[in-house]
Amino acid sequence: MTLFEKSRGVGGRLATRRASWAGDDGIEHQVGFDHGAQTIAARQPRFRALLARAEAAGVVARWRACVHAAWPAAAVRDVYVALPGMPALVRHLARGVPQRLEQTVQRLHRTAAGWQLVLAGGGVAGPFDQVVLALPPAQAAVLLAGHHDRWADALAAVPMAPCWTLMAATEDVDWPWDAAEPDRGPLAWVARNDRRPGRGAPRGVATWVAQATPAWSAAHLETDPQDVALALRDALSALLPARSASSQPLRWHHSSVHRWRYALPAAATLDGRECWWDVERGLGVCGDYFSGGKVEAAWRSGDELADTIAAGLEAAAEAMETAAAA
Numbered sequence: 001m002t003l004f005e006k007s008r009g010v011g012g013r014l015a016t017r018r019a020s021w022a023g024d025d026g027i028e029h030q031v032g033f034d035h036g037a038q039t040i041a042a043r044q045p046r047f048r049a050l051l052a053r054a055e056a057a058g059v060v061a062r063w064r065a066c067v068h069a070a071w072p073a074a075a076v077r078d079v080y081v082a083l084p085g086m087p088a089l090v091r092h093l094a095r096g097v098p099q100r101l102e103q104t105v106q107r108l109h110r111t112a113a114g115w116q117l118v119l120a121g122g123g124v125a126g127p128f129d130q131v132v133l134a135l136p137p138a139q140a141a142v143l144l145a146g147h148h149d150r151w152a153d154a155l156a157a158v159p160m161a162p163c164w165t166l167m168a169a170t171e172d173v174d175w176p177w178d179a180a181e182p183d184r185g186p187l188a189w190v191a192r193n194d195r196r197p198g199r200g201a202p203r204g205v206a207t208w209v210a211q212a213t214p215a216w217s218a219a220h221l222e223t224d225p226q227d228v229a230l231a232l233r234d235a236l237s238a239l240l241p242a243r244s245a246s247s248q249p250l251r252w253h254h255s256s257v258h259r260w261r262y263a264l265p266a267a268a269t270l271d272g273r274e275c276w277w278d279v280e281r282g283l284g285v286c287g288d289y290f291s292g293g294k295v296e297a298a299w300r301s302g303d304e305l306a307d308t309i310a311a312g313l314e315a316a317a318e319a320m321e322t323a324a325a326a
């Protein structure tokens with residue numbers, strides 16, 4: 001088995017980015033921001049068991065987040081985060097699998113010997129007996145075209161909501177929450193990143209991850225990132241305690257934005273299955289968009305596809321044994 005990943009590391013939308021700035025003392029400060037998925041919730045027993053094992057291995061930790069949300073939403077959210085950053089869970093699950101990083105698969109080519117992967121830059125990998133696409137639907141659709149057009153058309157039609165995300169470091173602020181879900185304005189989720197397990201920030205610094213609503217993000221998809229950063233900074237400031245007229249304006253040490261063009265599936269539009277597997281072609285598709293668009297849904301889809309492929313391989317091996325014995 002070989003994993004091909006276009007980025008420098010595995011993780012995808014379970015993402016963490018580092019930023020740094022020079023303090024007044026000239027010392028460089030560095031912090032991390034979980035600018036993709038912030039929480040991992042586990043509802044199904046198999047995923048709960050997997051996270052319990054990962055917790056025992058020190059790969060994830062529970063985050064009992066005190067969340068300010070519109071009444072009567074629950075005030076404490078009991079979820080997991082990965083340590084030290086969100087990609088750590090994917091790295092843990094992919095350990096032992098040979099990885100080819102910074103390799104964008106541009107095209108699939110089916111030959112008599114198996115699947116070949118045409119890579120950006122002109123390289124070709126393979127042949128492989130089976131190919132599994134674990135990509136956002138629009139990207140999977142491109143690779144499926146010409147090989148499985150019905151799947152490609154279905155995936156091209158899956159609506160994905162965008163998300164502009166602000167990563168900011170300010171002076172410390174007396175804010176009683178770990179996170180908030182504003183019920184108006186551009187922001188859907190604001191978290192004190194430094195209060196998440198295993199994070200932290202330099203003394204006197206607060207770090208923030210603020211995610212814009214799908215509607216605001218869609219309306220500002222092509223807006224200049226600097227303007228987006230200013231608008232989201234204003235929205236974040238408005239959620240912080242009012243500062244007295246005599247005090248200085250809030251001090252910003254760092255702010256940047258990331259645009260997720262494909263953040264979350266906007267609606268469940270597929271056929272109700274957890275994944276797709278075409279045994280004749282040796283071609284499979286899995287991803288969060290099959291059921292619910294969250295980390296747990298992504299894992300469940302991949303798990304289901306792995307079980308399906310393994311069951312097929314076992315059945316084929318048994319059939320060969322039976323034929324050989326006859």
Ligand SMILES: Cc1cc2nc3c(=O)[nH]c(=O)nc-3n(C[C@H](O)[C@H](O)[C@H](O)COP(=O)(O)OP(=O)(O)OC[C@H]3O[C@@H](n4cnc5c(N)ncnc54)[C@H](O)[C@@H]3O)c2cc1C
Nearest residue numbers: 006012013036037038039104105263287288293294295298
């Ligand atoms: C801003 C944001 C907030 C979120 N918040 C939450 C949350 O709080 N809780 C939650 O459960 N979920 C959340 N999610 C959703 C969650 O991150 C996803 O559901 C989950 O990570 C999807 O996993 P996946 O493996 O299906 O896809 P991805 O994580 O998108 O992984 C796909 C991978 O394929 C790679 N790739 C793409 N095209 C190619 C190619 N051609 N060749 C090679 N590699 C390629 C990508 O680089 C990526 O690493 C959030 C997502 C975003 C963006």
